[in-house]
Amino acid sequence: MAASGNSPSPKDSSLQRSSGLTRFRLAPNPGPMSLDxxxxxxxxxxxxGHVAVVDPGPEDEGHLAVLASAGVVDVVLITHRHADHTEASARFHELTGAPVRAVLPEHCHGGEPLTDGEVLMTGGVxxxxxxxxxxxxxxxxxHLPDDGPSGSVLTGDTILGRGTTVLDYPDGRLGDYLASLDKLEALGGATLLPAHGPVLTALDxxxxxxxxxxxxRLEQIRGALEQVGGDASIAQVTDVVYADVDPSVRWAAETSVAAQLDYLRS
Structure with missing residues (x-):
C-alpha cells in the first residue's frame, strides 16, 4: 500500500481544501494499513456555516477540536466500521450534538442507519x-454531484489515494467489491476523495x-494453485503470490488471498 503521495503532515492543525465543497484534516494515526x-x-x-463531517477518525482531542470548529455540524457520516474511522464517533457526538449515521446501528449515535440511495442536504450540499x-x-x-464539473466521491477505504485496499474477508467479498467498482465507474471522471492517501482525479x-x-491477482492465484495444488491452504498460496510481503502486513495478504480463493472456488 505504501507509495509516494501528497497528504498533509499530521502536525498540520488546519483544514485543507480538497475540492470546491470539501475540506479535510489528516488524523494523527499513521500506520501500515492507514498510510499517513x-x-x-x-x-x-x-x-x-453548516457542515457535515465524514469519518472523525481516532479519539484525538486536538483533531476533533479542529473538525468541530469548521462550523455547525449538522450530521456525522461514517464510511464503514473500522476503528480508524469510527473510534471518535461517540466523543464527537458529545462535543457537537450532531447525530452520527453509519450503515451499522452500533456505530450510530443519535442518528438513524444510512440506506443505499438516500439523499441528504446539509451545508447547502x-x-x-x-x-x-x-x-x-x-x-x-x-457522492457530491455538484462538487465541480464532474462531482466528487468520498470513497472511504473502497478506493485509496495510493495503493490498493484490503478486502476484510469473510465480511468483505470480492464479488461484491467488483460490483461496487462498476457502480463507482458509472459516475465518470469525478474527483476521488479517499480516506487514506492524496486526492485524485478521474474516479472512473x-x-x-x-x-x-x-x-x-486472480491470475496469480490461479497460477499458484497450479503450482502447489488446487486444495492449497491460504498460507501456501500467500507464500507464492506475496513472497516478499512485509511481515507486518502478512495478515492483510492472507486476508486478500482468502477472499480471492473464495471467489474462485465458489
Missing amino acids: GTNSYVIGLPGS EIRVLATPGHTSDSVCF AKCREYRDHRQQ
Whole structure:
C-alpha cells in the first residue's frame, strides 16, 4: 500500500481544501494499513456555516477540536466500521450534538442507519449515499454531484489515494467489491476523495485500474494453485503470490488471498 503521495503532515492543525465543497484534516494515526493517517472530511458550501463531517477518525482531542470548529455540524457520516474511522464517533457526538449515521446501528449515535440511495442536504450540499460493499459489508461512499464539473466521491477505504485496499474477508467479498467498482465507474471522471492517501482525479479511470489489479491477482492465484495444488491452504498460496510481503502486513495478504480463493472456488 505504501507509495509516494501528497497528504498533509499530521502536525498540520488546519483544514485543507480538497475540492470546491470539501475540506479535510489528516488524523494523527499513521500506520501500515492507514498510510499517513485517516482523512477526516468536512462538507459544506463555503460561507454556509453548516457542515457535515465524514469519518472523525481516532479519539484525538486536538483533531476533533479542529473538525468541530469548521462550523455547525449538522450530521456525522461514517464510511464503514473500522476503528480508524469510527473510534471518535461517540466523543464527537458529545462535543457537537450532531447525530452520527453509519450503515451499522452500533456505530450510530443519535442518528438513524444510512440506506443505499438516500439523499441528504446539509451545508447547502447534496450528498448521495452509495452502498459499496467489498472492503467491508457495510462500506458506503458519498457522492457530491455538484462538487465541480464532474462531482466528487468520498470513497472511504473502497478506493485509496495510493495503493490498493484490503478486502476484510469473510465480511468483505470480492464479488461484491467488483460490483461496487462498476457502480463507482458509472459516475465518470469525478474527483476521488479517499480516506487514506492524496486526492485524485478521474474516479472512473481509477476504478478500471483497481479492477485490472484484481484480475491480475486472480491470475496469480490461479497460477499458484497450479503450482502447489488446487486444495492449497491460504498460507501456501500467500507464500507464492506475496513472497516478499512485509511481515507486518502478512495478515492483510492472507486476508486478500482468502477472499480471492473464495471467489474462485465458489
